[in-house]
Amino acid sequence: MPERTTPRSSYHHGDLRAQLIAAVAELVETHGPDGFSVAEAARRAGVSSAAPYKHFKDRPELLRAVASAGMDRLRDAMETAAARHRAGSYESVAAIGQAYVDFARAGPGVFRLVFGLTEGHDGDPHLEGKGAACFGVVLRAVAAVLERSPDDPIVRIRAYALWTFVHGHSFLTIDRKTKGKFELQDEWAFLMQVSASILGGH
Amino acid sequence: MPERTTPRSSYHHGDLRAQLIAAVAELVETHGPDGFSVAEAARRAGVSSAAPYKHFKDRPELLRAVASAGMDRLRDAMETAAARHRAGSYESVAAIGQAYVDFARAGPGVFRLVFGLTEGHDGDPHLEGKGAACFGVVLRAVAAVLERSPDDPIVRIRAYALWTFVHGHSFLTIDRKTKGKFELQDEWAFLMQVSASILGGH
DNA sequence: TTACATAAGTTAGCGACACTTACTTTGCAA
DNA sequence: TTGCAAAGTAAGTGTCGCTAACTTATGTAA
Numbered sequence: 001m002p003e004r005t006t007p008r009s010s011y012h013h014g015d016l017r018a019q020l021i022a023a024v025a026e027l028v029e030t031h032g033p034d035g036f037s038v039a040e041a042a043r044r045a046g047v048s049s050a051a052p053y054k055h056f057k058d059r060p061e062l063l064r065a066v067a068s069a070g071m072d073r074l075r076d077a078m079e080t081a082a083a084r085h086r087a088g089s090y091e092s093v094a095a096i097g098q099a100y101v102d103f104a105r106a107g108p109g110v111f112r113l114v115f116g117l118t119e120g121h122d123g124d125p126h127l128e129g130k131g132a133a134c135f136g137v138v139l140r141a142v143a144a145v146l147e148r149s150p151d152d153p154i155v156r157i158r159a160y161a162l163w164t165f166v167h168g169h170s171f172l173t174i175d176r177k178t179k180g181k182f183e184l185q186d187e188w189a190f191l192m193q194v195s196a197s198i199l200g201g202h
Numbered sequence: 203m204p205e206r207t208t209p210r211s212s213y214h215h216g217d218l219r220a221q222l223i224a225a226v227a228e229l230v231e232t233h234g235p236d237g238f239s240v241a242e243a244a245r246r247a248g249v250s251s252a253a254p255y256k257h258f259k260d261r262p263e264l265l266r267a268v269a270s271a272g273m274d275r276l277r278d279a280m281e282t283a284a285a286r287h288r289a290g291s292y293e294s295v296a297a298i299g300q301a302y303v304d305f306a307r308a309g310p311g312v313f314r315l316v317f318g319l320t321e322g323h324d325g326d327p328h329l330e331g332k333g334a335a336c337f338g339v340v341l342r343a344v345a346a347v348l349e350r351s352p353d354d355p356i357v358r359i360r361a362y363a364l365w366t367f368v369h370g371h372s373f374l375t376i377d378r379k380t381k382g383k384f385e386l387q388d389e390w391a392f393l394m395q396v397s398a399s400i401l402g403g404h
Numbered sequence: 405t406t407a408c409a410t411a412a413g414t415t416a417g418c419g420a421c422a423c424t425t426a427c428t429t430t431g432c433a434a
Numbered sequence: 435t436t437g438c439a440a441a442g443t444a445a446g447t448g449t450c451g452c453t454a455a456c457t458t459a460t461g462t463a464a
Contacts, residue, residue: 028332033235037449040447049451050416050452051413111461112318163370164370165367167373168367168369169366169370172365172366172372198399250442251423252442252443253441253442253443256442261421287442
């Protein structure tokens, strides 16, 4: 466990904000969302325990920044995954779902943070905007399949149905509630089948 | 905000364990999972801050007890809901889902606790058993619809698909990510449609 | 180049909390 | 009645969140 990633030569750190976010993301992953402390993150970045408060108002704001960064990575992963398939194909939709699940599996702590943070942080417009952007990726993919506008209610409700499915599967997966019900290749088949079933439904 | 529910007459409390669990459940609901403190719970129960440690090893064990009690209530609600409909009907399955969502909406904090606790509390056999019992309710209902054994792989996978759907919808609902996509009566129709679609699928 | 406002660090300290230890009160069983 | 274990208390330790007051570096304007 590295006490400090890059030893500091000067009085000023230069990259503290980003390093704090990274440290917290790591801590959340290993010690759980409540098992992290601002002090410990500061220690890892090699600064005093008061330094973080020059960059973040308080502990929740730091957590929110981690969640925000996580959402950026999630949206990026979804977009990349979708782009690997023909627009309008079931595969493109399933791939988005696969990226979602993979993201959750790769960082359960951050994933939980991203989707469990609305608790005390109600209605942060910044975070809500990023959430909407993520949903937008799904909307566009579904719209392409159905050959309709992303604003069409039918598109929205089917996209939502897909989202709930994938979201639930992700959560149950990282909570280990699945207990060997699915193997890796089965998961892709599962996602494809669900996508087709929801998008092809009458 | 009541400082103490039932004033204590004797030195011994008599019902501290249960009152602590109730106090924590309330605190989790209002202040979030990390916004509660053992000290505050003790204060509400009218005892010293050291008293809880006569009943619970540490903070996580107290949280686990709250989650465990929550799971009991959830399973009970699911069973009650299922019993209100004919065994083998789609309604019985949808009703289980509705009970699940209602439970989440009624107590988002506890719900999140129940399904987010596997984080640091990996593999508590007690909790896992209760989780399996909840899934058992779904399994039996699905088995009745499909007229197969609850151990049949087909039953298990369809029950799992339903679970992911309802679970995802619950989470997105309490996270307010739905933003007026569904009204109350629409939700029942949604659950019925999904149940029929998954259980009636080829 | 130099002056200086400001950004970004520091130490010191307060109150709260998790948890321990040692002590006290009480109910119950022999 | 006595004695013991269960269940409470008070006091203390180390950590944490956060603030206040201070110091150091940096970029800009004269």
